[in-house]
Amino acid sequence: MNLARHSLVLGIALGLLxxxxxxxxxxxxxxxxxxxxxxxxxxxxxxxxxxxxxxxFTTTExxxxxxxxxxxxxxxGRLLVTEMAGTLKLYDxxxxxxxxxxxxPEVMHVAQGGLGDVVLHPDFDGNRLVYISFVEAGDGGLxxxxxxxxxxxxxxxxxxxxxxxxxxxxxxxxxxxxGHFGYRIAFDDDGMLWISSSERKAFDPAQDMTGNLGKIxxxxxxxxxxxxxxxxxxxxxxxxxxxxxxxxxxxxxxxxKGRLWAHEMGPKGGDELNLIEKGENYGxxxxxxxxxxxxxxxxDHDTRPELRAPIITWTPVISPAGFIIYDGDLFPRWxxxxxxxxxxxxxxxxxxxxDAGAREAERFDMGRRIREVEQGPDGAIWLLEDGTREGKGxxxxxxxxSA
Ligand SMILES: [Ca+2]
Ligand SMILES: [Ca+2]
Numbered sequence: 001m002n003l004a005r006h007s008l009v010l011g012i013a014l015g016l017l018x019x020x021x022x023x024x025x026x027x028x029x030x031x032x033x034x035x036x037x038x039x040x041x042x043x044x045x046x047x048x049x050x051x052x053x054x055x056x057f058t059t060t061e062x063x064x065x066x067x068x069x070x071x072x073x074x075x076x077g078r079l080l081v082t083e084m085a086g087t088l089k090l091y092d093x094x095x096x097x098x099x100x101x102x103x104x105p106e107v108m109h110v111a112q113g114g115l116g117d118v119v120l121h122p123d124f125d126g127n128r129l130v131y132i133s134f135v136e137a138g139d140g141g142l143x144x145x146x147x148x149x150x151x152x153x154x155x156x157x158x159x160x161x162x163x164x165x166x167x168x169x170x171x172x173x174x175x176x177x178x179g180h181f182g183y184r185i186a187f188d189d190d191g192m193l194w195i196s197s198s199e200r201k202a203f204d205p206a207q208d209m210t211g212n213l214g215k216i217x218x219x220x221x222x223x224x225x226x227x228x229x230x231x232x233x234x235x236x237x238x239x240x241x242x243x244x245x246x247x248x249x250x251x252x253x254x255x256x257k258g259r260l261w262a263h264e265m266g267p268k269g270g271d272e273l274n275l276i277e278k279g280e281n282y283g284x285x286x287x288x289x290x291x292x293x294x295x296x297x298x299x300d301h302d303t304r305p306e307l308r309a310p311i312i313t314w315t316p317v318i319s320p321a322g323f324i325i326y327d328g329d330l331f332p333r334w335x336x337x338x339x340x341x342x343x344x345x346x347x348x349x350x351x352x353x354x355d356a357g358a359r360e361a362e363r364f365d366m367g368r369r370i371r372e373v374e375q376g377p378d379g380a381i382w383l384l385e386d387g388t389r390e391g392k393g394x395x396x397x398x399x400x401x402s403a
Contacts, residue, residue, distance in 0.1 A: 054350075054362055055331045056401040057381075063091055063098065063395045067388040070117045070322075070372050071395070075125055077377050080152075081384070081395070084114035088132065090160050091395070103150065103162035107134040108143050110178035116145070117185045121221065128152050129221075130162065133183035133195070136170065144171035145183040147195055147223070168223025172211050172237045175200040180248040184262075188254055192226060193219045194242070196249035196262060203285040206245050209238040214284065216249070216262065216276055218242040230279030245282040245307065251323025251340060251373075252276075255353060263320040263340055264310075266290035267298065271317040272310035273340075273351065273358055283307035289315060311358045312351065318363075319343035321386075322372035325353075328379025330400055337361065341370030343386060348373070348398075368392070 067084040074080065080101070081089045086109060088101040107114045113135035121129035128151045136146040150165035171181070182198030199206040199214030206214025209231060217240040220226045231238040248265040255261060260276040270290025274282055287307055288298040301309040314320075322341035326334045338351035338358070346369055350362040369386035376382050381398040 055333055057331075057398045058401055059366070060397045060399070061394045062093060062382075062397050063096065065089060065384070065393045065395060067114075067386070068371065068384040068393055068395070069115065071374050071382065071384055072118050072120055073374060073377055074120070075377075079374075079382075079395075080118045080130065082115045082118050082132070084116075085109045086115045086134070088115065088118065088162070093397075097158075099158055099160050101152070101160045101162060103165060104132070105134060105136075105148060105165060105167075108137040110135060110143065112179040113143075113145070113181040113183070116181065116183040119185045119187065121149070122187050122191050131185050131193070132162075133181075133185055135181055136167075136174075138174035142174035142176055143178075144174035144200070145181040145197060146170045147183070147185060147193075149221075169195060169217070169219060169240075171197055171200070171213060173213075175202055175205075175213075177201045182246075182249045184249060184252050186252045186254065186260075187221075188260070189258055191221055193221050193223070194252060194260065195219065196246070196252055198248040199246065199284065201248075206247065206284045207281075207286065209234055209241065209244070210236065212237040212240055214244060214246050215241045216243045216246060216252070216260075242278060243276050243280050243282060243308075245280075245284050245286070247284045247288070250321040253323045253325045253338060255325050255338075256327065256336065261323070261325070261338065261353075261358070263323060265319060266314070266317055268293050268295070269315035269317060270298075271314040271320055273312040273320075273338075274308065274310050275356065275358075277308070280308045281306075283309075289313045290317070311356075312360060314360075316345075318345040318347065318349055319369075320349070322370065322374075322384070324373050324375050324381075326375055326381070328375050328381075330379030331381070339373050339381060341373045341383060342366075343369045343371065346370070348381075348383065366396075368394070 069082045071081045079091045086107040088104045090099045116133040119131050130152045131149045133147045147169040148167045150162035153163045154160045179201040180198035182196040184196040186194045195217050225239045231241050252262045264272040267290040270288045287301045287304045291297050320340045325338050340349040348364040352361040371386035372384035374382045383396040385394040
């Protein structure tokens with residue numbers, strides 16, 4: 001590999017028990033011998049088929065960023081990386097060089113937000129369009145998530161800038177709190193734009209159709225409302241909404257069948273993986289398998305069967321952030337698996353899907369808060385470590401142990 005200057009092989013994790021909970025460990029698990037059979041893979045359902053052997057991998061520290069939040073690969077293998085305080089970086093792993101992208105709008109940097117997600121338009125090769133999400137200040141200290149798109153322009157001297165930036169979506173209403181923006185962005189195979197709009201730590205907005213908080217919205221690429229949304233008859237921002245009753249969604253991914261999966265941070269307990277379906281209500285804050293932080297009970301999902309229950313529920317929580325469904329070649333036995341980063345669990349969680357079901361298949365102890373997950377062009381898995389303090393904020397590359 002071409003990262004020799006930064007190649008610090010940290011260890012190998014293999015087959016940690018799914019049941020190990022959210023415990024953190026200061027160092028990765030010891031390396032098993034490479035030909036050892038996969039062991040210790042827990043199942044969470046009954047009658048599951050035995051797992052295929054899993055992969056051993058190495059973790060390499062590639063580069064550091066300042067409170068990185070999200071990343072996306074350009075077709076040429078370079079990476080756009082967002083930093084929460086409002087900087088967009090363009091990093092080239094081949095040369096270990098970083099440029100700062102000019103033209104990012106001023107963001108409001110608060111506890112859980114600032115500059116957020118970055119994704120490419122599906123036809124980026126043709127139009128160079130990049131989508132970013134960020135926290136936008138309003139009047140009187142209010143704030144809310146916004147999504148903008150712009151063209152990524154580069155010059156001969158290695159400079160890069162966002163040009164023709166336009167804000168195409170906003171959270172309604174703006175709120176005073178500094179948490180639960182969500183603001184994950186994803187495109188589906190039909191070119192529709194999906195945004196997770198979290199409930200701003202305000203609970204009831206997730207059930208209020210006069211706002212778009214606590215919802216997943218579906219838009220055209222220019223932010224306009226497409227035909228076919230389930231609440232179009234209600235007009236206003238309700239016309240944007242695809243599903244409601246969500247808390248804090250920091251990861252969405254489409255599977256090979258085109259189905260949308262989203263994980264969601266529960267309150268005290270009750271993190272969720274949901275299969276997102278048109279017009280469905282996922283229950284928050286009416287029901288949750290967790291409870292409020294002050295221990296006020298929230299009825300569990302099984303008390304209200306008309307509200308959509310999660311496919312997976314985690315207590316203790318994993319604090320999910322970042323989400324891919326892997327389809328690369330480097331880890332062939334992981335094709336079709338979901339990979340979810342864990343903040344408080346300091347882990348990478350592998351999820352296997354079956355028909356309409358899913359279950360946690362493995363949990364890799366990374367010993368760090370994992371904020372973001374991406375698949376590289378060659379099939380390696382890349383992670384961003386949360387954090388600003390000395391020694392944190394690493395871009396990490398995972399590849400098979402034998403590579
Ligand atoms: Ca990403
Ligand atoms: Ca509960």
